[in-house]
Amino acid sequence: MAKQNKKKNQELNLAEQYQGCKRASFWRRLGAYIIDLFTIGFVIAFATALALLVVNIVAKLGGIDLSLYQDSSDYLGHSMWFLAYISLLIIAFFIYFWSCSGQTIGMKLVQLRVQNSDGSNISMTQAAIRLATSAFGLGSFMALLKDRNAFQDLWAECEVVVLPKSLNTWALFKKVEGKEK
Template sequence: MAKRKPISVTPSAVSTPHHPSAGLLRRLGALLYDGLVVASLLIIAGFIGMGIAELLLATELASVPEGEDALWLLTRHRFSLIYTAWLAVVGFGFYGWFWTRAGQTLGMRAWRLRIQNKDGSPIRVTQALIRLATAAFGLGNLMCLFNRAAPRAFQDIWAECEVVVLDKQENLEMLNK
C-alpha cells in the first residue's frame, strides 16, 4: 500500500463535496477513449523508434543480418529492450501525467470522471504507478461489480484513491483550469 503523508485538516478540505463512485460502465467508456489516445501515442513513439533505427543503420552505428531491416533492431536486437522501455514510458507517462495534474485523462473528462484521494486532492506519482501496476490492463475494474453501492476497482484499493463522477458544472470547471 502507498504510504501517505500526514494531511493537515483545513476548512476547505473539510467542505469537499461528496461525489458518487464511478461504476463499471463509465470506467470502461473512459478506458476505451483513453485506449484510442494511447494507441495514437504509441504509433507516434513507434515512428520515432523506427526513425532512430533507420538512422543507426544509415550512419552504420548498427548493422542487421542479411535479409533483415530496421525492424529487426527493434524486435530481436539488444536495442529491443530499450525500445520496449520507451513504449512503456510513453504509456505510463500519459496516465501518470494526467492523473497527477488534474486527476482526469482525456477519456475521463468525456465521461466526467476524476481520480482523487479521499480528501479530493490529486493522487501522487507513487499512487499513479501503483494504479498502473495493479490495473491488469483494465481487468481490475471488474471488481466494481462486487460492490455496487460504492464501486472500487482493484487498483483503487491498492493505490488508496477513488474514481468519482463529477456533475456537469464541476467537470466544466476542471476543463477550464
C-alpha cells in the first residue's frame, strides 16, 4: 500500500511540475507541426503500402476487378474506403498521442506538451475537439500573441507548454499523470 501511495505522490508531483511550465510560442508549435507532417507522411506511406498489398492479394483471388483501373494504386485513388482509412489513421494518431502522453513525436522533439491547466493529460474528447478546431494548424496563429493559447486550445480547454529538458524524457513519454490506470 505504501508503494502505491508513493507512486501516486510522484505522479501528483509530476503534474505540479507540468503546471509550472510556460506557454508555447507560435514558432515552437510550427516546428512541431512540420516534424509531425513528416511523421504522418511516413505513417501514410506505410498504410498505403499495406493497402496496396491487400488490394493486390484480393485482386489475385478474384475479389476485386481492376480492369477498369490502370493499376491498384489507381483503384485506391478512387476508393472512398481508402480515403476514410487514411483519415481515421491521421485522427487516431493525434488523439492517441495527445491523450496518452500529451505529446506527438514532433512535440516531443521540440519539447512541447498539450495538457490541462492542472498538468494532467487531456481526455480523448478534448483531443478530438482540439483536432476538429485546429483548421489544419491555422488556429495556432493566435499563439503569435504573447502568452496566448491557440484557437484549438481555447475550444478544448487545454494549453500547450514548453517543457524543460528534465521533464522531456522518453521515460515520461507514456506516463499518464493524475489518472489511475
